[in-house]
Each structure stands twice: as structure tokens, then as C-alpha cells.
Amino acid sequence: RKEMEHFINNPIYTITAEAMSNGRNNIEVVGKMLEAGIKFIQYREKEKPALERYQECMQLVKMTKEAGAIFIIDDFVDLAMAVNADGVHIGQTDLPPQVVRQLIGEDKILGLSTHEESQLQKANELGDIIDYIGVGPVYATQTKKDAVPVGFSYVDYASKYAKHPFVAIGGIKEHNICEVASHGAKTFAIVSEIVSADDIVNKIKSIEKTLQNKL
Ligand code: TZP
Numbered sequence: 210r211k212e213m214e215h216f217i218n219n220p221i222y223t224i225t226a227e228a229m230s231n232g233r234n235n236i237e238v239v240g241k242m243l244e245a246g247i248k249f250i251q252y253r254e255k256e257k258p259a260l261e262r263y264q265e266c267m268q269l270v271k272m273t274k275e276a277g278a279i280f281i282i283d284d285f286v287d288l289a290m291a292v293n294a295d296g297v298h299i300g301q302t303d304l305p306p307q308v309v310r311q312l313i314g315e316d317k318i319l320g321l322s323t324h325e326e327s328q329l330q331k332a333n334e335l336g337d338i339i340d341y342i343g344v345g346p347v348y349a350t351q352t353k354k355d356a357v358p359v360g361f362s363y364v365d366y367a368s369k370y371a372k373h374p375f376v377a378i379g380g381i382k383e384h385n386i387c388e389v390a391s392h393g394a395k396t397f398a399i400v401s402e403i404v405s406a407d408d409i410v411n412k413i414k415s416i417e418k419t420l421q422n423k424l
């Protein structure tokens with residue numbers, strides 16, 4: 210899917226978390242992400258009423274489209290279809306990837322979280338049904354409840370064997386992103402470090418600079 214070029218060409222994949230955004234709403238936070246040049250954004254809001262999610266996503270789809278950025282929705286296939294998002298991100302206990310692909314059609318991006326080697330092998334077998342995989346949590350994180358860090362050995366494994374592009378996720382911050390990169394990750398999903406920053410635009414630019422200087 211051609212929009213995956215945005216995933217491949219940009220190291221930072223940002224994800225919303227309004228509860229961690231220091232009183233700012235998702236519209237404001239995504240506006241800052243776009244201002245910083247982010248091209249791949251995931252909407253992740255598990256607790257809100259569906260109507261609020263829908264209204265917010267209608268606006269976010271418009272904003273991301275205008276900025277030439279890709280907008281992916283976590284968990285909610287119906288919401289992604291209702292607002293014509295660019296894709297969906299699912300986990301291991303969501304509907305099977307084949308089923309989600311049938312629902313969203315051939316043109317949308319589909320991402321799948323993986324946490325261990327057997328899940329990566331199954332993801333590899335899915336071929337074109339999915340577009341990218343998530344690998345993590347790399348480090349401990351407060352953002353996702355019950356998240357158990359996978360450790361670098363799994364990141365190494367994904368770097369070696371993943372047939373899809375992968376995004377490392379979980380506890381990634383400016384101070385450790387180069388360590389994750391040293392295990393072969395090229396794309397990094399970051400939640401709290403970015404949405405909770407006082408100056409989101411500066412934080413993103415600073416993380417990008419840190420990465421560039423080390424790579
Ligand atoms: N999946 C694995 S870890 C995680 C998700 C959604 C949360 C990562 O958040 P943070 O704040 O970047 O650690």
C-alpha cells in the first residue's frame with residue numbers, strides 16, 4: 210500500500226493519549242504533531258464514548274489529510290470505516306487480521322501488534338494481509354496496562370526475521386531511542402514522551418535530531 214512510504218521514510222510514529230496530554234485535547238496535540246512534520250499518527254483512545262471518538266476522528270481525518278499525514282485508528286474497525294481513516298491497528302486479541310482486511314478493503318493500512326517470536330512468525334505468514342507490525346513493549350511503560358517488556362532479544366529477532374516493516378513501541382524516550390535503534394529498529398512509536406511534553410513540536414524535533422546524530 211503506497212501510503213506505507215510515510216511509515217518507511219519517517220522514524221517517528223506518534224500515538225494519542227489524551228489523559229497524558231497535560232490538559233490539552235487530541236485536536237490540539239495532533240495539530241502540534243503535524244506542525245512538527247509527523248506523517249504517521251495513530252488515534253488510541255480506549256475509554257471515551259464512541260460518539261466522542263467519532264466526532265474527534267472526523268476532525269482529525271480532515272487535519273491529517275490536509276497535512277499529507279497518515280491517520281490510523283487503534284482497535285475500532287467500525288470507527289475507522291465510518292470516518293474513512295487511512296487504516297487500523299489491531300492487537301493479538303482483536304478480530305483476526307484476515308477478517309479485518311475483508312472489512313476494511315484492500316486499500317487501507319493494517320498494523321498488527323506482536324510481542325513474541327511465535328506471533329511474528331504468524332505475522333510473516335499473513336503476507337500482504339497486513340502492512341506493518343508493532344514490536345514491544347520494548348521497555349516498561351505506564352501507558353499500556355499489563356504491558357510486559359519483551360526485551361531486546363525480541364527486537365533483535367524482529368530486525369532479523371520480520372517480513373513487514375516494524376515499529377518498536379513501549380517506553381521509548383529521547384534518552385533511550387538510540388539504544389532501540391542499535392537493535393535494528395528504524396521506526397519508533399512514542400506516546401507519553403511526546404503527548405506530555407510542554408513543547409510538543411520542540412520535543413519531536415529534538416528526538417529526531419538525537420536519532421540522526423547517533424545513526
Ligand atoms: N503498545 C505497547 S506499549 C504501548 C502500546 C500502545 C504504549 C507505549 O506508550 P509509551 O508512553 O510510549 O511508553
Ligand code: MG
Pocket residue numbers: 283284298299300303
Ligand atoms: Mg489494540
